[in-house]
Amino acid sequence: MSIQSLGVGSGLDLEALVTQLLDAERKPKQDRLDAKDETLDAEISSLGKLKSKMKDFLDSVDELRTDTALKGREPTITNPSENVEPFTAEASNSAVEGSYKIAVSQLASGSRIETAKAVDGGFSGTSSPVLTSGSGSLTFKVPSTSDSFSINVTAGMTLQQLSSAINQNSANFGVTSSIIDTGTASGGAKLVFSSSTTGEGNDLVIVNDNDLAELNRVSTTNSAESLSYLSPVVSAQNAKANIDGIDVESTTNEFKNTIANVSFEVSEVSELEGDAVTRKKSTLKIGFDTEGIDKKIRDFVDNFNALNKEMTALTKYGLSDLEDDGALAGDFMIRGIQQGLASIIGSSVSSSSLGTIFQLGIEFNEDGDLEIGATDKYGFGSGEDRLKDALENNFDEISKLFTDEDSGIGARLYDYVKEYTSYSGLLTSRERSVKDQKDLLADEREQFELRMSSYEQILRDKYLGLDQTVAKLNQTGSALVAMLNG
Numbered sequence: 265m266s267i268q269s270l271g272v273g274s275g276l277d278l279e280a281l282v283t284q285l286l287d288a289e290r291k292p293k294q295d296r297l298d299a300k301d302e303t304l305d306a307e308i309s310s311l312g313k314l315k316s317k318m319k320d321f322l323d324s325v326d327e328l329r330t331d332t333a334l335k336g337r338e339p340t341i342t343n344p345s346e347n348v349e350p351f352t353a354e355a356s357n358s359a360v361e362g363s364y365k366i367a368v369s370q371l372a373s374g375s376r377i378e379t380a381k382a383v384d385g386g387f388s389g390t391s392s393p394v395l396t397s398g399s400g401s402l403t404f405k406v407p408s409t410s411d412s413f414s415i416n417v418t419a420g421m422t423l424q425q426l427s428s429a430i431n432q433n434s435a436n437f438g439v440t441s442s443i444i445d446t447g448t449a450s451g452g453a454k455l456v457f458s459s460s461t462t463g464e465g466n467d468l469v470i471v472n473d474n475d476l477a478e479l480n481r482v483s484t485t486n487s488a489e490s491l492s493y494l495s496p497v498v499s500a501q502n503a504k505a506n507i508d509g510i511d512v513e514s515t516t517n518e519f520k521n522t523i524a525n526v527s528f529e530v531s532e533v534s535e536l537e538g539d540a541v542t543r544k545k546s547t548l549k550i551g552f553d554t555e556g557i558d559k560k561i562r563d564f565v566d567n568f569n570a571l572n573k574e575m576t577a578l579t580k581y582g583l584s585d586l587e588d589d590g591a592l593a594g595d596f597m598i599r600g601i602q603q604g605l606a607s608i609i610g611s612s613v614s615s616s617s618l619g620t621i622f623q624l625g626i627e628f629n630e631d632g633d634l635e636i637g638a639t640d641k642y643g644f645g646s647g648e649d650r651l652k653d654a655l656e657n658n659f660d661e662i663s664k665l666f667t668d669e670d671s672g673i674g675a676r677l678y679d680y681v682k683e684y685t686s687y688s689g690l691l692t693s694r695e696r697s698v699k700d701q702k703d704l705l706a707d708e709r710e711q712f713e714l715r716m717s718s719y720e721q722i723l724r725d726k727y728l729g730l731d732q733t734v735a736k737l738n739q740t741g742s743a744l745v746a747m748l749n750g
Contacts, residue, residue, distance in 0.1 A: 367534040395419055443456070
C-alpha cells in the first residue's frame with residue numbers, strides 16, 4: 265500500500281502530532297530571536313533619533329561658535345516716506361558701525377536707439393524689407409565690454425524678421441528689439457533697440473559690416489566705425505546718489521564699497537523736497553544684527569531642549585508597571601552625554617564680562633531644560649530682560665562667551681557633540697555595532713530555520729515508518745478476519 269501523507273495508512277492524526285512537536289521545539293527559540301530582534305531594532309531607531317536631535321543642536325551651536333557668525337552687521341533703512349524705497353543695502357561683518365544720509369538722484373540705464381520715420385527714409389510697416397538685394401550682417405556691441413553678436417541679413421528679410429532674429433540670438437548680451445507702429449504714413453514703423461548695459465559711455469553700437477547702403481537705416485556706424493548713422497535717443501547713464509553731502513556715481517544700480525564694506529542697490533529716485541530741487545534723504549544705519557543673534561540664541565535653547573527631552577525619554581525607567589522603560593533605559597553613554605552638555609553650558613567663561621549664560625538670560629529649569637524666563641526669580645531681572653540688555657549693551661561680550669578658543673561655550677559644545685555625531689564618532693560606531701548584531705541575528709535565524717527543517721524531516725521519516733507499519737498490521741488483520749469468516 266502506498267502512503268501519500270502521514271496518517272493515511274494508520275488512520276492516526278500524525279500530521280497534527282508533527283505540527284505540535286515542531287511548534288514546541290520552535291517557540292522558545294523563536295521567541296528569543298524575536299525579542300532580541302525587537303531590542304536591536306529599538307536601539308537602532310533610538311540611536312537614529314538621538315543622532316538627528318544632536319545634529320540639529322550641533323547646527324545651532326555652529327551658528328554661535330565663531331566671531332563671523334556672531335558679529336554680523338545689519339543695515340537698517342529709514343525712508344522719509346513709506347511710498348518710496350529708493351534702495352536696499354547689505355553689509356559685511358567688517359563694516360564699521362555708522363549712520364549715513366543718502367538721496368538717489370538718478371538710476372543707471374542702458375542706451376536706446378530708434379530708426380527714422382518713414383518720411384525720413386525709415387520703414388513704412390513691419391513687413392517692409394530691410395534689404396532688397398544682396399546679403400550682409402550687423403554686429404551689435406558695447407565697445408567698453410567684450411560682448412558682441414552678429415545678425416545675418418538677407419535680401420527680403422522684413423523688419424519683423426530682423427527684430428525676431430535679434431531677440432532670439434543665442435549670443436545676445438542684453439539687446440532687446442521691438443517695433444512701434446506710429447499709425448501714420450509719415451511715421452511708419454520704427455525699430456527700437458534697447459540695451460541693458462548701463463553706465464556712462466556704454467552706448468550700444470550697431471556696425472554695418474558690409475557697408476550696404478540700405479543697412480545704414482538700422483546701423484550706428486560703418487564697418488570702419490568712422491561714420492555715424494543712427495544716434496542714441498537715450499544714452500547709457502550712471503546711477504547717481506549723494507551720501508552725507510558727497511556726490512557718488514556707479515555704472516550700475518549697485519554701489520559696491522562706496523561705503524567701505526557696504527553695498528546698496530538703488531531702485532527708485534528719492535522724492536523731492538518742497539523746493540522741487542533738493543532730494544529727500546533716507547537714513548542708512550549700520551549696526552550689529554541683534555535680531556539675527558536673538559534668533560540664534562533662541563534656536564540654541566530650543567534645539568538643546570529637544571535633545572534633552574529625547575535623551576531623558578530614551579534613558580528613563582518606568583515609575584510603575586504601567587509605564588514602560590525607555591528604549592535605552594539607564595544607558596551609561598547617553599547619561600554621560602547629558603551630563604557633559606549640562607556641564608559645558610553651565611560653565612564660566614572668564615574672557616567675557618557676562619561670565620555665564622545666566623547673564624545672557626538663559627538658565628536651567630527643574631527638568632534640566634534651558635529657558636529664557638519672563639519673570640524675575642532671583643532679583644537680577646527676568647531672562648528676557650537680561651537677554652535684551654546683553655544684546656543692546658554687551659554685544660561683543662556675547663561673542664566672547666560663545667567663541668573663546670579655550671573656554672567659549674559654543675566652541676566647546678561643538679567639539680564635544682562632534683565627537684559623537686561625526687562619521688567615526690561614538691554614536692555612529694555604536695550604531696554600526698548594533699547593525700552588525702542584526703546581521704549576525706539574521707544568520708542565526710537562517711541556521712535556526714535549517715535546523716528546524718532538518719528536525720521536521722526527521723520527525724516525518726520517523727512517523728512515516730510508524731504509519732506504514734500500522735498500515736501493514738491493519739492489512740494483515742483484515743486478511744485474517746476475512747479467512748476466519750470464510
